[in-house]
Amino acid sequence: MEEYNLVKNTLDQIPQAGPNAKHIVGLVKEGGRITGYKLSDETFVSKPEAVSMAKQGQIAGVGIAHRGNTEYLKSIPDGSENNNIGSLPSVSPENQG
Numbered sequence: 001m002e003e004y005n006l007v008k009n010t011l012d013q014i015p016q017a018g019p020n021a022k023h024i025v026g027l028v029k030e031g032g033r034i035t036g037y038k039l040s041d042e043t044f045v046s047k048p049e050a051v052s053m054a055k056q057g058q059i060a061g062v063g064i065a066h067r068g069n070t071e072y073l074k075s076i077p078d079g080s081e082n083n084n085i086g087s088l089p090s091v092s093p094e095n096q097g
Contacts, residue, residue, distance in 0.1 A: 011074060020059035026091030034049035044093040047072060
């Protein structure tokens, strides 16, 4: 439980997800870095869009953290590794644009 609280303390914000909130189901990566996300409704959003959506309660299961001046999403710790953002598959938004 102590580890759970330690990880939660690394989050700047844990937004309350709304009733119609989407879930992140895939990661869009460029050069090994996460640049966006695939959501449960099959849409793709950029990293900044996802942070904004999460703050508005439109993405469930994530908190907001930051590194330097860049905000990013982190999984809210729940004791399971299977649903962590880093464990999600990489996807390609080939139909975008």
